[in-house]
Amino acid sequence: MTMKVQSKQFYEAIKIMHRMSDILYLKVMEDKLRMIAVDPSQIALVYADIPYEKDTDSERTIACTDGYSIYSIIKNIYSKYDHVSIVLRKDMLILKYGKSYSAFTYYKDMDIPKVFSEDFPELGTELTVEFCEFKNFIYSASVFSSEVFFIHSGTEFCMLSISDNMYSPIYRILKGTDIEEALEDVQCNHAVLIHKTDNTDAVFVSEYMLDMILSVVKEVKNCKRVKIRFDTNMPVRIGFIRDDDMVVAEFVAPRIIAV
Numbered sequence: 001m002t003m004k005v006q007s008k009q010f011y012e013a014i015k016i017m018h019r020m021s022d023i024l025y026l027k028v029m030e031d032k033l034r035m036i037a038v039d040p041s042q043i044a045l046v047y048a049d050i051p052y053e054k055d056t057d058s059e060r061t062i063a064c065t066d067g068y069s070i071y072s073i074i075k076n077i078y079s080k081y082d083h084v085s086i087v088l089r090k091d092m093l094i095l096k097y098g099k100s101y102s103a104f105t106y107y108k109d110m111d112i113p114k115v116f117s118e119d120f121p122e123l124g125t126e127l128t129v130e131f132c133e134f135k136n137f138i139y140s141a142s143v144f145s146s147e148v149f150f151i152h153s154g155t156e157f158c159m160l161s162i163s164d165n166m167y168s169p170i171y172r173i174l175k176g177t178d179i180e181e182a183l184e185d186v187q188c189n190h191a192v193l194i195h196k197t198d199n200t201d202a203v204f205v206s207e208y209m210l211d212m213i214l215s216v217v218k219e220v221k222n223c224k225r226v227k228i229r230f231d232t233n234m235p236v237r238i239g240f241i242r243d244d245d246m247v248v249a250e251f252v253a254p255r256i257i258a259v
Contacts (some may be wrong), residue, residue, distance in 0.1 A: 002087045003052035005033060007097075009246045010084055011077050012221055013048035014070060016248060019215040020046045023067045028088065032247075037070070042253075044212040049247035052086070068093050068104045076102035124231025125152045125204050127197050131223040131240070134159075134193075138217050141191040142210050147255065150230050152204040153179055157197045161210065163189040174203055206230050207255040213238065216250050223248075 017024050017037035027034040032049040039045065076095065077084075087094035091106035141148055141161030149170060151158040156179045162169070172182040179194060216238075223240045230236040233254050240248040 001028065001054070002085055003028070003033060003054050004083050004085050005050050005052045007077070007081050007084045009048075009050050009244070010086075012219070013050060013246070013248075014074055014077065016046060016048060016216060016219045018070045018074060019219050020044065020212075022070050024070045024073065025067050026088065026093070033086065039212060043209060044250060044252045046216050046248070046250040051245050068106070072104055073102075124229060124234060125157075125200055126227065126229040127152065127157045127195065128225050128227050128241075129157075129193075129195055131220075131226050134226045135217050137161075137191060137193040138210065138214050142214050144189045145191075146210055147207050148210045148213065149205060149207050150228065150236060151179060152197070152200055155196055155199045156180075157195045159193045161191045162186065170205060174205060176203070204230065204232050206232055206234060206236060208236055208252045209255070212252050213250070216248075220248055 013035045014024070017035055020037040020039050023037065025036040025038075027036065029049075031051060033052050034047055034049050036045065036047045073093075073095070081097045085096040087096065087101075093104045095102045095104075137159055138148070141159075144163045145161040147161065149158075149160040149162075151160060151170075151173060153173055153176075158179045160169070160183070169182040169186055173179055183190070183192060220240050222243045224243065225241040227239040227241060228236060229239075233256050235251050235253050238250045238252070240250075242248065
């Protein structure tokens with residue numbers, strides 16, 4: 001089948017995918033093309049949904065899950081065109097710009113961890129923060145730590161990163177201590193972002209690898225807010241709310257915390 005997408009969106013999505021992996025998977029949906037990349041260690045997954053125009057002569061929408069080399073595709077993207085036509089054939093991807101085209105052969109079968117399914121459980125808690133605040137925190141936290149905690153306790157949502165793998169504030173929060181009170185005695189390097197939000201009777205705490213989030217944040221453009229859904233010791237879904245009709249979201253698996 002053949003579909004036409006905006007070159008700018010396609011190029012941005014490819015750059016985001018490349019931060020995660022060198023293998024691009026494509027899934028053709030009813031009104032959008034889903035581009036997927038999975039971290040080689042299967043800790044994280046990122047996808048981008050791009051609206052497309054389907055040629056009138058094309059067959060009915062189908063699902064395609066072949067993998068292609070992102071590095072090869074990036075070298076053959078022409079940004080001067082407004083649109084790129086994407087042709088999917090058996091074991092082959094063709095990109096057409098004007099009268100020129102590039103063809104890419106099938107690379108690898110899709111191998112997505114079951115934990116990163118579209119049936120992400122509607123459990124836990126969901127919160128929205130400003131993208132600039134989220135981005136600044138992730139950059140600051142990555143200077144001295146490799147992990148980040150997402151915490152929702154009472155009416156407070158907190159993103160916390162602590163050097164020296166210091167877990168004592170986390171355990172205090174799990175026992176019901178106020179977030180700010182639990183952090184009062186923290187002497188080591190740490191970064192924290194606290195937001196007031198809807199009240200929750202439960203305490204949700206989960207730990208994630210910072211570099212997996214940072215790699216995507218570096219490439220996301222035209223984003224104003226971030227929607228975060230997580231649960232204790234469950235994958236986090238980070239949705240980047242953009243100004244256009246392109247959807248970008250990331251799943252990151254947790255580091256298990258003894259609760």
